[in-house]
Amino acid sequence: MASHRQHSVLATMPSSTSDPLLHNIPIPSFLTSASSESFTWLYTTAALICALLVLEQSVYRYKKRHLPGSSWTIPIIGKYADSLKPTMEGYMAQWNSGALSAVSVFNIFVVMASSNEYSRKILNSPNHAEPCLVYSAKQILMPDNWVFLTGKTHVEYRRILNTLFTRKALGIYIGVQDAISRQHFSKWLSEAATDSSPKPIMMTARDLNMHTSLRVFCGKHIPEEGAVEINQKYWDITQALELVNFPLAIPGTKVYRAIQARKAAFKWLELAASQAKIAVAEGAEPECMLEEWVKEMQSPSYKGRKDFSDREMAMVVFSFLFASQDAMSSGLIYGFQHLADHPDILAKIREEQYRVRAGDVDKPLTLEMLDEMPYLKAFVKESMRVKPPVTMVPYKATKAFPISADYTVPANSMVIPSFYNSLHDPTVFPDPDSLSPERWLDPQSSANTNPKNYLVFGSGPHKCIGIEYATMNIALILATASVMMDWEHDITPESNKVKIIATLFPLDGCRLKLSPRKHV
Numbered sequence: 001m002a003s004h005r006q007h008s009v010l011a012t013m014p015s016s017t018s019d020p021l022l023h024n025i026p027i028p029s030f031l032t033s034a035s036s037e038s039f040t041w042l043y044t045t046a047a048l049i050c051a052l053l054v055l056e057q058s059v060y061r062y063k064k065r066h067l068p069g070s071s072w073t074i075p076i077i078g079k080y081a082d083s084l085k086p087t088m089e090g091y092m093a094q095w096n097s098g099a100l101s102a103v104s105v106f107n108i109f110v111v112m113a114s115s116n117e118y119s120r121k122i123l124n125s126p127n128h129a130e131p132c133l134v135y136s137a138k139q140i141l142m143p144d145n146w147v148f149l150t151g152k153t154h155v156e157y158r159r160i161l162n163t164l165f166t167r168k169a170l171g172i173y174i175g176v177q178d179a180i181s182r183q184h185f186s187k188w189l190s191e192a193a194t195d196s197s198p199k200p201i202m203m204t205a206r207d208l209n210m211h212t213s214l215r216v217f218c219g220k221h222i223p224e225e226g227a228v229e230i231n232q233k234y235w236d237i238t239q240a241l242e243l244v245n246f247p248l249a250i251p252g253t254k255v256y257r258a259i260q261a262r263k264a265a266f267k268w269l270e271l272a273a274s275q276a277k278i279a280v281a282e283g284a285e286p287e288c289m290l291e292e293w294v295k296e297m298q299s300p301s302y303k304g305r306k307d308f309s310d311r312e313m314a315m316v317v318f319s320f321l322f323a324s325q326d327a328m329s330s331g332l333i334y335g336f337q338h339l340a341d342h343p344d345i346l347a348k349i350r351e352e353q354y355r356v357r358a359g360d361v362d363k364p365l366t367l368e369m370l371d372e373m374p375y376l377k378a379f380v381k382e383s384m385r386v387k388p389p390v391t392m393v394p395y396k397a398t399k400a401f402p403i404s405a406d407y408t409v410p411a412n413s414m415v416i417p418s419f420y421n422s423l424h425d426p427t428v429f430p431d432p433d434s435l436s437p438e439r440w441l442d443p444q445s446s447a448n449t450n451p452k453n454y455l456v457f458g459s460g461p462h463k464c465i466g467i468e469y470a471t472m473n474i475a476l477i478l479a480t481a482s483v484m485m486d487w488e489h490d491i492t493p494e495s496n497k498v499k500i501i502a503t504l505f506p507l508d509g510c511r512l513k514l515s516p517r518k519h520v
C-alpha cells in the first residue's frame with residue numbers, strides 16, 4: 001500500500017534533478033510512475049491517430065486533385081456543420097467556384113457539378129452513377145423501395161407506374177384536387193375573417209398539399225385520423241432530409257424520428273392498398289391512384305407484373321409522398337409569393353381564368369379547361385425556373401466515372417448534379433433572375449429551344465415521374481386561388497432570403513394577408 005502511494009500521488013522528480021524548486025513537488029503518477037507499457041500504449045495510440053488524420057487528408061487531396069474546394073478537410077466531420085445549416089449563398093459560392101468542385105462530409109467525398117453539361121452527364125450515365133437521394137433515404141424509405149432499383153428492373157417498375165400519370169389517370173385526380181383546394185381556401189378565408197393579419201402560408205400550404213396527395217393517391221381508403229397522423233408526422237421526415245445526416249439512427253436523432261414517422265404512415269398506406277384491391281374486385285370504378293393501379297393490372301392489354309403486395313404498393317405511395325411533398329409545397333408557396341409580388345402577372349392569370357371559366361368561378365376545373373390556359377402554365381414553369389424547388393439530386397458513382405477529359409470521379413463518391421446554374425443561364429434565359437412567363441409563350445424563344453436547360457424535374461432514366469401531376473396541381477391551386485381570393489404579401493427582410501429544407505422556401509414562410517375576392 002505504502003509503496004503504491006509513494007509511487008503515485010507523492011512521486012517526486014528523480015534525484016538527478018538540479019532545480020531545487022522541483023524537489024518534493026507531487027507529480028501525477030501518469031507522468032512518472034506509469035509503466036513503460038502505458039507510455040508505449042499512449043504513444044502508439046497518438047501515433048496511430050496522427051497517421052489516420054494524415055491519411056484522411058492525403059486521401060481527400062488525392063481524390064480532389066485540381067478541383068476547386070478547400071485544400072484540407074476538417075478531420076472526421078468535414079463540412080458536416082455546413083450541411084446542417086445550408087444557405088443559398090454557400091451553395092452558390094460552391095457552384096460558381098467551378099463546373100466541378102469538391103467537398104468532404106464525414107469522409108464521404110462529394111463532387112458537385114454545376115454546369116448543364118456535367119449535370120446532365122451525371123443524370124444520363126446510368127452505367128457510372130445512380131441516385132442515392134440523401135444519405136438517410138434508404139433508412140427512411142426502406143432499402144427495398146422501388147426507387148433504389150436501377151437498370152432493367154427499374155425500367156420495368158416504371159412502366160406500370162407510368163400508367164398512373166396518363167391523361168386518363170390525371171382526369172380522375174383533377175376533380176379531387178379541385179374539391180380539396182376549394183375546401184382549404186374556404187378554411188383559410190374563414191380564419192382570415194376572424195384575424196385578418198398576415199400569416200405565413202408555409203404550413204397551411206403544406207397541409208393543403210398533403211391532404212390533396214393522400215386523397216389523390218389513396219382516395220377514401222385512408223380514414224381521416226390516418227390522414228391527420230401522416231400529415232402531422234411527416235414534418236419529421238422533411239427534417240431528416242439533410243444531405244448527410246448523423247450516421248447512426250439512434251433515439252433523439254432526426255433520422256430515428258423520421259423512421260418512426262414512416263412506420264406510422266406505412267400502417268395506413270398498407271391498409272389503403274388492401275382496401276383498394278377489394279373495392280376494385282367488387283367492381284368500383286377508380287377514384288384514386290391505388291384503385292387505378294389495380295384496375296390497370298386487370299386490363300387484358302396489360303402484360304406486366306400483377307402480384308404487387310400491399311407493402312410494395314404502400315412503398316410506392318410513400319415514395320411519391322417523399323418525392324412530392326416538399327417539392328410541391330415549395331413550388332406552390334413560391335407561386336403565391338411570385339404572384340403577390342407581380343400584380344401584372346396575376347392580372348393576366350385572372351383574365352385568362354375568367355375567360356376560360358366563362359365567368360363561372362364555382363365550376364370545377366377539367367383537363368380541357370386547363371388546356372386552354374397557356375399563360376397559367378407558362379407562369380408555373382417560369383416560377384419554378386426562378387426558384388427551382390429541387391436544386392440538386394445526390395447521385396453515387398458506382399465505379400470510377402471519367403466525367404471530363406481531366407477528371408475522373410472516384411468510385412463510391414457522391415456526385416451531385418445541380419440545376420440552378422442551368423436554370424439561370426443568361427444565354428438561354430436573358431435577365432435570368434426576372435420572372436417572365438412570356439419567355440415560354442414564344443415557341444422560338446431561347447427558353448423553348450433549349451429544353452436541356454430546364455432541369456427542374458431532372459433528366460434521364462430517373463427523371464421525375466410526377467411532372468404532369470405536379471405542374472397540374474400547382475397550376476390548378478393557383479388558378480382557383482386567383483378567382484376565390486385576394487392576397488397581399490407582407491414583405492419582410494427575409495422574404496427574398498431562402499431557407500433550404502431539402503427544397504427551397506422563403507425564409508419568412510411567405511406571409512400573406514388573405515381576403516375573399518368578389519365575383520366579377
Ligand code: HEM
Nearest residue numbers: 320323324327328331389457458459462463464465466470
Ligand atoms: C414541383 C414538384 C416536383 C419537383 C420539382 C420534382 C423534382 C424531381 C427531381 C429533380 C427528381 C430527380 C430526377 C433525376 O434524378 O433526374 C425527381 C424524381 C422523382 N419524382 Fe419528382 N418532383 C416533383 C413532384 C413529384 C410528384 C408529384 C411525384 C409523384 C406523385 C414525384 C415522384 C418522383 C419520383 C418517384 C422520382 C424518382 C423517379 C425514379 O427514380 O425513377 N415527384 N423529382
